[in-house]
Amino acid sequence: MRKNSAAKTEPARRGIPSVEKVLQSLPESRLPRPVILAVVRRELAKLRVANAEIPPPDTILEQINRSLAALERSRIQPVINGTGILIHTNLGRSPLGSTVVAAIQAAAANYNNLEFDLASGARGKRASYLEHNLALLCGAEAATVANNCAAALVLILRHFTSGKRKEVIISRGELIQIGGGFRIPDILAASGATLREVGTTNRTSLRDYERAINSGTALLLKVHLSNFYMGGFVEFPPTADLAALARRKKLPFVEDLGSGAVVATEQFSGVDHEPTPAEVIKQGADLVCFSGDKLLGGPQAGIIAGQAKHVNALKQEPFFRALRCDKLILSALQSVVDQYLAQPTGGTTPVLKMLETPLDDLRLRAGQLVTQLAGLPVKATVGKGKGQIGGGTLPKTELESVTLDLIPKQLPLAEFAARLRQGPLPVIGYVAGGRFKLDLRTVFPEQDNPLLTALRNAL
Numbered sequence: 113m114r115k116n117s118a119a120k121t122e123p124a125r126r127g128i129p130s131v132e133k134v135l136q137s138l139p140e141s142r143l144p145r146p147v148i149l150a151v152v153r154r155e156l157a158k159l160r161v162a163n164a165e166i167p168p169p170d171t172i173l174e175q176i177n178r179s180l181a182a183l184e185r186s187r188i189q190p191v192i193n194g195t196g197i198l199i200h201t202n203l204g205r206s207p208l209g210s211t212v213v214a215a216i217q218a219a220a221a222n223y224n225n226l227e228f229d230l231a232s233g234a235r236g237k238r239a240s241y242l243e244h245n246l247a248l249l250c251g252a253e254a255a256t257v258a259n260n261c262a263a264a265l266v267l268i269l270r271h272f273t274s275g276k277r278k279e280v281i282i283s284r285g286e287l288i289q290i291g292g293g294f295r296i297p298d299i300l301a302a303s304g305a306t307l308r309e310v311g312t313t314n315r316t317s318l319r320d321y322e323r324a325i326n327s328g329t330a331l332l333l334k335v336h337l338s339n340f341y342m343g344g345f346v347e348f349p350p351t352a353d354l355a356a357l358a359r360r361k362k363l364p365f366v367e368d369l370g371s372g373a374v375v376a377t378e379q380f381s382g383v384d385h386e387p388t389p390a391e392v393i394k395q396g397a398d399l400v401c402f403s404g405d406k407l408l409g410g411p412q413a414g415i416i417a418g419q420a421k422h423v424n425a426l427k428q429e430p431f432f433r434a435l436r437c438d439k440l441i442l443s444a445l446q447s448v449v450d451q452y453l454a455q456p457t458g459g460t461t462p463v464l465k466m467l468e469t470p471l472d473d474l475r476l477r478a479g480q481l482v483t484q485l486a487g488l489p490v491k492a493t494v495g496k497g498k499g500q501i502g503g504g505t506l507p508k509t510e511l512e513s514v515t516l517d518l519i520p521k522q523l524p525l526a527e528f529a530a531r532l533r534q535g536p537l538p539v540i541g542y543v544a545g546g547r548f549k550l551d552l553r554t555v556f557p558e559q560d561n562p563l564l565t566a567l568r569n570a571l
């Protein structure tokens with residue numbers, strides 16, 4: 113209230129409407145009233161600066177409405193993903209299946225045994241069931257979970273470089289950047305580790321690692337290239353050789369897998385093999401870390417699996433407490449892991465389901481959508497698309513797909529795309545070859561009707 117009255121006492125300038133007046137003229141909004149008030153005050157304050165040209169009242173109102181709409185659009189909300197990119201980091205990575213969502217719902221709405229031992233009635237271990245089953249899924253002695261894979265890697269690096277030995281040996285070819293802001297050299301520096309790069313961008317031999325090992329070496333690190341690939345004159349030692357070298361030198365060997373698929377990805381047509389945590393651990397890695405919300409198809413998390421002595425030591429780190437996940441994430445991940453154990457092909461995971469959807473199914477849906485758009489001012493056809501897995505996973509893989517191709521008759525393509533993004537249920541597609549395209553692989557079948565409504569509204 114105090115702020116409200118303060119607004120009234122600000123020096124009036126001719127032509128600037130009062131806050132009260134603006135509030136009365138605004139249409140209904142879902143935004144909380146203090147938020148609307150803050151935006152109105154900010155917009156009016158811009159006009160109060162000396163020499164600002166004062167536009168007509170309608171223009172002022174329009175500008176305020178635009179600001180309010182822009183703010184409201186930035187609220188996290190469901191969108192339809194027509195990009196064909198399965199794990200789209202900008203669109204929240206992996207969507208969760210209904211069983212997982214139900215698990216979150218149950219944990220969220222009730223008390224639970226997060227850290228309570230139901231047998232003894234005393235304090236219990238956090239996430240012990242999940243850790244047990246994760247270890248099983250990864251063929252590891254033990255496993256645990258941090259906030260995300262970046263956090264998991266920082267935890268590991270800090271742990272092994274907290275003593276006198278600071279050096280982390282890594283190939284020059286693996287000093288990668290993933291998405292916005294995750295750069296391996298910076299992560300190492302932030303963890304207090306000293307980077308000891310070996311080899312060259314395209315070739316690193318086992319000898320290179322061996323020669324670099326000295327009394328200051330803390331660990332050997334291998335990082336999955338994730339979002340790019342190299343071809344031609346390329347050599348990197350396999351995990352098994354690095355693991356053997358590390359064992360000989362009594363050093364820990366850690367592999368950051370990034371995506372961490374737990375299924376054989378080569379079962380999907382056109383998809384390469386992605387190293388699984390189980391096979392990398394079998395090849396001798398002491399610890400692996402990977403994301404929960406990439407190819408695993410779960411919630412955001414950073415999974416660490418490997419030797420029990422290392423996992424237990426990591427959990428003892430005071431810093432681990434700052435990286436731990438909450439009950440919602442843990443119950444979601446628990447549900448995901450149990451589903452993989454019950455059904456090792458991952459059949460119920462949305463990301464993997466989308467990956468294996470036959471083109472014929474997509475074609476059928478595209479045809480139905482085209483039929484249902486008849487009579488609207490748009491040329492709609494069934495097209496071809498190339499999707500991707502995304503999320504820095506298997507960047508070489510192109511997923512053949514089916515698109516709904518649209519050329520609006522009364523709108524420029526960019527305007528059509530903007531309207532679709534800004535509707536009540538935003539639709540994200542892409543423009544190629546003079547059409548607006550929606551890749552149906554990443555549109556859930558149950559979204560076909562909401563999609564039609566959004567298209568009708570935009571047209």
Ligand SMILES: *Cc1c(COP(=O)(O)O)cnc(C)c1O
Pocket residue numbers: 260261262263290294335336337338339368369370371402403404413414503504
């Ligand atoms: C994606 C990725 C990360 C970061 O994972 P987040 O879960 O997003 O923190 C780390 N390392 C590699 C190799 C990755 O591909």
